[in-house]
Amino acid sequence: MGDFLQQMVGHINPYYLQILVNIGIGIILALGLNVVTGLTGQLSLGHAAFMSIGAFTSALLTIKLGMPFSINLILTGFITAAVAALIGLPILRLTGDYLAICTLGFAEIVKVVFLNLDITNKALGLSVPAAVTSIPMPVVVWGVVLLTIICVTFIHNSRFGRALMAVRGDEIAAEAMGINVTLYKVQSFALGAFIAGVGGGLYAHFMGYINPSDFGFLKSVDILSMVVLGGLGSITGSVIGATILSAAPEFLRFMASYRMLVYGGLLVCMMIFRPNGLMGNVSFTGLVLRALGRKPHLKTVMEQKISETSRSGNGDT
Amino acid sequence: MLTLDKLYVNYGAIKALKSISCHVEEGEIVALIGANGAGKTTILNAISGIVPTLSGTVTFLGENITAIPPHEIVKRGISQVPEGRRVFANMSVLENLEMGAYIRNDKDAILEDIEKVFVRFPRLLERKKQLAKTLSGGEQQMLAMGRALMSRPKLLLLDEPSMGLAPMLVAQIFAIIQEINASGTTIMLVEQNANMALSIANRAYVLETGEVVLQGPAAELAANPDVRKAYLGE
Numbered sequence: 001m002g003d004f005l006q007q008m009v010g011h012i013n014p015y016y017l018q019i020l021v022n023i024g025i026g027i028i029l030a031l032g033l034n035v036v037t038g039l040t041g042q043l044s045l046g047h048a049a050f051m052s053i054g055a056f057t058s059a060l061l062t063i064k065l066g067m068p069f070s071i072n073l074i075l076t077g078f079i080t081a082a083v084a085a086l087i088g089l090p091i092l093r094l095t096g097d098y099l100a101i102c103t104l105g106f107a108e109i110v111k112v113v114f115l116n117l118d119i120t121n122k123a124l125g126l127s128v129p130a131a132v133t134s135i136p137m138p139v140v141v142w143g144v145v146l147l148t149i150i151c152v153t154f155i156h157n158s159r160f161g162r163a164l165m166a167v168r169g170d171e172i173a174a175e176a177m178g179i180n181v182t183l184y185k186v187q188s189f190a191l192g193a194f195i196a197g198v199g200g201g202l203y204a205h206f207m208g209y210i211n212p213s214d215f216g217f218l219k220s221v222d223i224l225s226m227v228v229l230g231g232l233g234s235i236t237g238s239v240i241g242a243t244i245l246s247a248a249p250e251f252l253r254f255m256a257s258y259r260m261l262v263y264g265g266l267l268v269c270m271m272i273f274r275p276n277g278l279m280g281n282v283s284f285t286g287l288v289l290r291a292l293g294r295k296p297h298l299k300t301v302m303e304q305k306i307s308e309t310s311r312s313g314n315g316d317t
Numbered sequence: 318m319l320t321l322d323k324l325y326v327n328y329g330a331i332k333a334l335k336s337i338s339c340h341v342e343e344g345e346i347v348a349l350i351g352a353n354g355a356g357k358t359t360i361l362n363a364i365s366g367i368v369p370t371l372s373g374t375v376t377f378l379g380e381n382i383t384a385i386p387p388h389e390i391v392k393r394g395i396s397q398v399p400e401g402r403r404v405f406a407n408m409s410v411l412e413n414l415e416m417g418a419y420i421r422n423d424k425d426a427i428l429e430d431i432e433k434v435f436v437r438f439p440r441l442l443e444r445k446k447q448l449a450k451t452l453s454g455g456e457q458q459m460l461a462m463g464r465a466l467m468s469r470p471k472l473l474l475l476d477e478p479s480m481g482l483a484p485m486l487v488a489q490i491f492a493i494i495q496e497i498n499a500s501g502t503t504i505m506l507v508e509q510n511a512n513m514a515l516s517i518a519n520r521a522y523v524l525e526t527g528e529v530v531l532q533g534p535a536a537e538l539a540a541n542p543d544v545r546k547a548y549l550g551e
Contacts, residue, residue, distance in 0.1 A: 159419075166416050169405035172367060176399055178391035178420035178468060 002134030009136040017138055019250050024141040025203050026246035030226040030238040031152050032195030037224065038233035039161060040188040041168030042092065043100040046107030047223045050193040052215030053110060054080045054200025056120050059128040059210060069131040073144075073201045080197025081190040088189035092182060095171070107220055114212035125211030128204045137206050144202060148195055152235055155191070164188050168233075229270055231277025240278055318343045318503055319364070319395075319472060324373035326356075326363050333359045335527040337373070341472065346494070346504045348514040348535060350548055351524035357507040358400055360524075361474045364505075365397040366390045377472070392420050396470030400477050400507075402461040406450035410441050413449050413460055417467030427467070434463035437493065455486040462493070472503045479510045491517050511548040515539040523548070 009017065033047045058076040061067045067075070091102040114120045133140060155161045163184050166174040175181050204210045222245065230241025245263075252259035274280065319341040326334040334356050341347045349357045362368040364375055366387035375383045382390055405413050414434055418427045435442040438459040444452060449460060458478055465473060478494065479487040487510065495517050498504050508514035515521055515535045523531035523544060531538060538544050 162412070162416065163419065165408065166405055166419075169407055170403050172399055173403040173405065174416075175367065175387045176365065176391065176397050176403075177416050177464075178388045180386070180388045 002136075005139050006134075006136050009138055012138075019247060021138050021141050021206055022250075023243050023246040024138070024145045025199050025206070026223075026226060026242035027145050027239050028141075028148050028199035028202070029196055029223045030230070030242035031148050031235065032192040032199065033223050034192075034227050034230075034233065034235065034238040035152060035155065035164075035188055035195070036192035038227055038231075038238070039156065039168065040164040040185060042185060042189065043096065044103045044189075044192070045100045045217070045220050045224065046103035046105075046110075047192070047196055048215040048217075048219035049103075049107035049110040050080050050084060050196035051200035051203065051219065051223075052107075052114060052212060053083055053193075054197030055204040055210045055215070056114060056126065056200075056212075057197065058201030059126050059204045060119065062129060062131070062205070063126070069133050069140075069205070072131075073198050076201040077194040077198045080200070081194040084193030085186055085190040088186040089182075092185040092189060104217065104220075107215075107217065111212050111216055120212065123212070125209060125214075126204075127209050128207070130208065131205040137202075141202050141206065144198060148198075149235065149239065152195075156235060160184075160187075165233075225267060228277055229267065231274075231280030234277065234279040237277050237279030318378060319505070320374075320376045321360070321364070322374045322376070324360070324363060324375065325371040326359055326368055327371050333527055334363065337527070337529060339522050339529060339532070341503060341505050343471075343503055344498075344501070345519045346498050346506060346517055348506045348508060348511075348518035348521040349524060350508055350511040350514055350521055352548075353509075354526070355524040356527040357524055358476055359527075361397060361476050361505070361507055364390075365395060365474060367397075388420075391468055391470075394469075394471035395474065396465040396468045396472070397474040398458075398461045398465045398476060398478065401480065402454075402457045404449040404452070404457050404460050404464065407448060409446050409448055410452070410460055411445050413464050414441075414467055417464035420468055430467055430469070434466060437496065438463055454481050455483070455490070458482065458486075458490055459493075462490075462497075466497065466502070470502060472505065473497065475504060475506045477507055477509060479508060479513060487513060511544070512539075515549075 029047065029051060032050075033044065036042050036044050036047070054076050057079050058072055061072045061075060062069075087106055091099060091106070094102055115123050120126060131137060131140070163174070163179050166177060166179055167181055167184055171181050226241040226245045227238055228241070229245060230237025230239070248263065249259060252262055255262065270277070321337055321339050324334055324337040325332070337356070337360060339347075349360060351357055359368060363370050366382070366385055366389075370383055373383070374381055377393060377395060380393070382393060385393070405416060408416065411431070414431050415427070418430065421427055440456055441459055441463060444456065449457065452460060462475070462478070475494065478490050482490065491513050494504060494506070506514055506518065515538060518535040520533065521535045521538050522529050523538065531541065531544065539549070
């Protein structure tokens, strides 16, 4: 199995492979942030910090303990989630701008701490040995992507997910429904961090080198842009947004330093023409069902209803 | 059923409630009336735990619930329809009602209760799949009340159900409040529309700047010349 996959991956141009993996990691991170910001409505400007914690934890677990990669990733996720829960408990009592600034501050603290710890090799960064797995890295990354999509979809449709949406909708009303708002916010924060931590672990082992400065404010904004571009709260949106924004720097490479301009312009246009994001307010399953002819378009439903009522109205007179 | 004893609430330096004592008996409709800023909403929020109290106690069915967080109080059987309705705008009518039953696990009974809400508010049945933000003010009020009933409360706290509604709708909402009460739910009602509130309540408290200044049977208060002058526009 492993050999076959190795061979298959070997046939793909390494440059495209790299882009593919970047997209995969982008999707994982965006899906994680989507749980926090999209589903629960808590604006976080420090998602890269959790990626950073995940990357360094995972790297150290490999370097110092030589832990098998699969266990390493899961443990990394849990450690990152624990850190998120710990930091989330005090700061998630804040809302809106205040929370955003707090997460921003937290991310900077994480960066500075990693830049000064001996164990993370200070500003030199860590070289991470390649992961010891029989399955090639790109396949692992995309396996995790699929797993994350499945998990997050499941959460969206669960009782837990419904509660998170209620918290996003109106915290006071949610509390009045018997939802422990703080607890749910911390749980969603920890879940988002878990996913980010796993993403960070994959990143560390795929890149082979990590530096605390790679996970700065710009990285957080990058991830947030993916979620916003795709549409807050939409899983399909996050996947599309992450794909576009992870691939864009590569395709815009010929524009060298001007590519950030295009990037910015894209987001500005987005906010004007589709402020809810590409997939905001669009039900993907609804679209698919409609394409398959399983679900009539709203317009036809309305027309049917109108013709029915007018018919029954005629019958009365 | 519910007893408030010498309740004090401060918002920073502002004393919102000053030694409020009142009680609600099972099966009653009790109205709190008073001008803006008298502390009516604060009392409801203190009961449901949204606002922390400084001192004093809230006792519900013999249990001291003063320091219990709001989500636990819902489980004890107190459900609040918050001021300004606060329906979940981006959820459908049906999803809003399901949210109301969040603390319950009995699926079949929840479905039954949803049907009961639709029988009581036929307008909501017509708009079952619509997003709550597309409903009119009156429909949103109905939805907020229906949603609060979904937790099967023993005591329903209603905050300004008539706010921003046309007079005809107000009459309709108040008729429904009486129906809900007749089917066994005790009701505590905060209202600006003192006329309406006194017409359906058993008893009422008149509040002024955080204190109870008058209390008694609603009919008596409605006949009181001071009340008529201050709150009933005479």
